[in-house]
Amino acid sequence: MEGPATPSNETERQACVTALGLTSPEVEESFDRITRLLAQVLEVPITAFSLIDGDRQFFKSCTGLNIQETPRQVSFCGHTILQDDILVIEDATQHSGFRDNPLVQEAPHIGFYAGIPVRSPEGHKVGSLCAIDNRARAFTESMKQFIIDLRTLLENELLLRSEAIRDHLTGLYNRRHFDAVLDQEWRRALRLEGHIGLVLADIDYFKSYNDRYGHHQGDACLQRVARALRSQCRRAGDVVFRLGGEEFAILIPDSSEYGTRDLGERAKRAVKELNLPHQGAPLAQVTLSAGAVTAKSAQVPSATPKQFSRKADSLLYEAKARGRDLMVADFLTEE
Numbered sequence: 001m002e003g004p005a006t007p008s009n010e011t012e013r014q015a016c017v018t019a020l021g022l023t024s025p026e027v028e029e030s031f032d033r034i035t036r037l038l039a040q041v042l043e044v045p046i047t048a049f050s051l052i053d054g055d056r057q058f059f060k061s062c063t064g065l066n067i068q069e070t071p072r073q074v075s076f077c078g079h080t081i082l083q084d085d086i087l088v089i090e091d092a093t094q095h096s097g098f099r100d101n102p103l104v105q106e107a108p109h110i111g112f113y114a115g116i117p118v119r120s121p122e123g124h125k126v127g128s129l130c131a132i133d134n135r136a137r138a139f140t141e142s143m144k145q146f147i148i149d150l151r152t153l154l155e156n157e158l159l160l161r162s163e164a165i166r167d168h169l170t171g172l173y174n175r176r177h178f179d180a181v182l183d184q185e186w187r188r189a190l191r192l193e194g195h196i197g198l199v200l201a202d203i204d205y206f207k208s209y210n211d212r213y214g215h216h217q218g219d220a221c222l223q224r225v226a227r228a229l230r231s232q233c234r235r236a237g238d239v240v241f242r243l244g245g246e247e248f249a250i251l252i253p254d255s256s257e258y259g260t261r262d263l264g265e266r267a268k269r270a271v272k273e274l275n276l277p278h279q280g281a282p283l284a285q286v287t288l289s290a291g292a293v294t295a296k297s298a299q300v301p302s303a304t305p306k307q308f309s310r311k312a313d314s315l316l317y318e319a320k321a322r323g324r325d326l327m328v329a330d331f332l333t334e335e
């Protein structure tokens, strides 16, 4: 059995998977409706919307399967995302590339597979919509058209989501999405026994900026700060959010303490280097305060994402209290 190859654009592709915030077990009716319909119309026992996420395929929605993920290495969908068209295997037990696959040899005993790549709004193939039977089947043109139509509905759903999770002023992801992605990346860090970093940053004396320069100019300032923060995220997995008002967050999956601190410092410097005048502030320019926290999940097994973000918040508060234009960094430890 040959595992799926890695797409040439894997870094950008994975960044889209991460940013969608879909790899947490929360059940979502809008996706379940689509996998249910696919199962009913094609009369197959198993259907799934799966995401190819790092070393695994994650079933965001499925019918007829009681597992949430499989290794990417054995996934059929890992192959599906390598092509543009639908991948059809009418009899996996006779297929040279799949007959010795454990998903064919053992449960769920895949006989027939038809999967079509699903694209994120940015156009990256983040996963697939697939129909599976335990026995061999012939694949017809009308089955193909139906999967294509449902894929369109699924991609429209992703598009709607991508608008709902954005902050309209800055184009960054919003607070609601922060909670979802933090939860998702926290779980990933636990699963891989890895690190995770978070920088919370807040513009200093922003009320007086608005008072002095007006709300319109304040909005422009927020947009420029947002761009400066985003420009410092060199790794595709780093995600920037506007949490509200003049508060921002950078979530840094798989980050050492040095990595978190470094990104926080660079973000702070990038804003300072914008040289935005602010006569109401002691340095007469726009600056940031920041709290940066890193956690090694294995060392804090009972901690929660909420405690993690609260820690960053308290470090930010300390930076403000110590005079602003400052970043305070620390590890998360057990409470």
Ligand SMILES: Nc1nc2c(ncn2[C@@H]2O[C@H](COP(=O)(O)OP(=O)(O)OP(=O)(O)O)[C@@H](O)[C@H]2O)c(=O)[nH]1
Pocket: 169, 202, 203, 204, 205, 206, 207, 208, 210, 214, 215, 216, 217, 218, 219, 222, 244, 245, 246, 320, 324
């Ligand atoms: N222009 C603009 N201002 C906003 C927006 N959202 C929040 N604000 C303003 O941001 C300001 C935040 O003020 P504070 O929370 O007092 O914070 P600060 O003045 O930056 O003080 P420190 O954070 O302690 O340095 C308030 O005046 C809000 O009205 C927005 O979308 N656009």
